[in-house]
Amino acid sequence: MPVELIEHRPKNSRPIQLVTSAGFNGMALSPAARAWAEANGFSGEAGRLLLVPNPEGGIEEALFGVGNGQEGALAAGSLAKSLPEGDWHFAAAPEDASLATLGLVLGGYSFTRYGKKPGKSIRFTLPKGADAGSIGRIAESVFLARDLINTPTNDMGPAALEDAARKLAKAHKARVSVTVGDKLLEANFPMIHAVGRASTEAPRLIDFSWGRKAAPKVTLVGKGVCFDTGGLDIKPASGMLLMKKDMGGAANVLGLASMIMAADIDVRLRVLIPAVENAISGNAFRPGDVLQSRKGLTVEIGNTDAEGRLILADALALADEEAPDLLIDMATLTGAARVALGPDLPPFYTGDDALADEIAKASAEVEDPLWRMPLWKPYEAKLSSKIADINNVTTDGFAGSITAALFLQRFVEKAKSWVHFDIFGWSPSDRPHGPTGGEAQAIRALEKVIAGRYGK
Ligand code: BES
Ligand code: MN
Ligand code: ZN
Secondary structure, rough: OOOOEEOOOOOOEEEEEEOOOOOOOOOOOHHHHHHHHOOOOOOOOOOOOOEEEEOOOEEEEEEEEEEEEEEEEEEEEEHHHHHHOEEEEOOOOOOOOHHHHHHHHHHOOOOOOOHHHHHHHEEEEEEEEOOOHHHHHHHHHHHHHHHHOOOOOOOOOOOHHHHHHHHHHHOOOOOEEEEEOOHHHHOOOOOOOOHHOOOOOOOOEEEEEEEEOOEEEEEEEEEEEEEEEEEEEEEEEOHHHOHHHHHHHHHHHHHHHHHHHOOOOOOOOEEEEEEEEEOHHHOOOOOEEEEEEEEEOOOOOOOOOOOHHHHHHHHHHHHHOOOEEEEEEEEEEOOHHHHHHOOOEEEEEEOOOOHHHHHHHHHHOOOOOOOOOOOOHHHHHHHHHOOOOOOOOOOOOOHHHHHHHHHHHHHOOOOEEEEEEOOOEEEOOOOOOEOEEOOOOHHHHHHHHHHHHHOO
16 A cells, blocks of 8 residues: 655544563553453564554544564565555554654555555654655665566566656766667677667667766666567577566666765765566577677687676676776676675675775665675686686576676776675565565665765
8 A cells, every 4th residue: 555654743643552571461542442352362572553443433543563573664565565555643652753664655555657656655643853854765676676676578678777767867867878789899898789789779888977076986886678589599388487586686776876866965976777578589698609798808609698797797897897886786787796695785896894894784774685705816717718718607507696706807997996796676475564566675774875985
């Protein structure tokens, strides 16, 4: 259900009591509410909602179980689905009022582009201590990322992804330039061209900049593979089914850019999205081909399904040329990351320990789970090629997420600090703060880091 936030509580708004399992017995509840709770066997179990009736047969209030508090503030999001429509407010502001309210708003998301109805809406009065501006910016950005990922490739190919980036850029008066098709060769992005040329929609590099030119340079690079068939090393049907989401990195960097621009953080932001479809045709790149890269390294193609790192390498090389203060890339890069950590816990890689600590701290604070994995140098040898500077895959397949990160690292030299996120971009099951489908990952934590470093 969509959740609308309002500042002033209407007269008929009903309260929601947050109930911990430990605190239930000592809590100030009306005798009727307590009797009703006991009759229903409710004692504050996490995620359970109990509506308390009034004598007229209406709803007096709601009790919402938060268990022992370990579920986190975002868990309040399940209320967006379970509350009846109308006006609601927290009886007492929760400890993390902003995050609990954000959870609610995020939990109200649904993907409605193809006619599914969003359901009835609830109105929620902002609790004390919650920052409406920040909640609104974050929710809008998360919804943008989810919508882009959920949209299937027939409506979200490289050209549509370009349109989405242009729309966001225009809303914030950012400067946009896009290099399309054979122009990629003239402008020296050979690997973006090679990966994307077999599609009927031309590959492209989307590049937009925003903010004061002398401000600290923050550059975001997002993998924009609008569909990944695997190329000539074609994926089986089961592996291809979800590959509309292979532009999840691009969707997430657009979401993060939206947060940064809407909050007016004083950075010179740059967003780079190589947007392609990894398709199959007579002119597709092949296993065994050797590609030139923007950076000058030659790359032997061990597997055309390891395409994300190729397009990112050219985009990262461009980003690196102006030695940004902070270079962030996000990509649905490897299945191996899911094997290691599962869909909900994206690994990140950086050689900058201070940055890693900031990310880990922000991740915990905003309940945006992330886990650092190592850029394990000795594994770089696995990417060696007999005829080129580097191979795009390893032969043994071990440590797939790490070796993909090490591949990218070869294309970053000058950036003061670089961090790579190997995200899933998808929630395989319903959660309190969002339904099954496209998901924003890492960007709420990153907004916190960037606002902490460069915000007012
Ligand atoms: N887009 C995929 C990775 C992926 C698959 C992410 C499933 C999330 C879910 C990527 O382009 C890919 O195919 N990677 C290969 C690399 C391999 C050929 C070295 C993979 O992970 O199998
Ligand atoms: Mn692939
Ligand atoms: Zn891919």
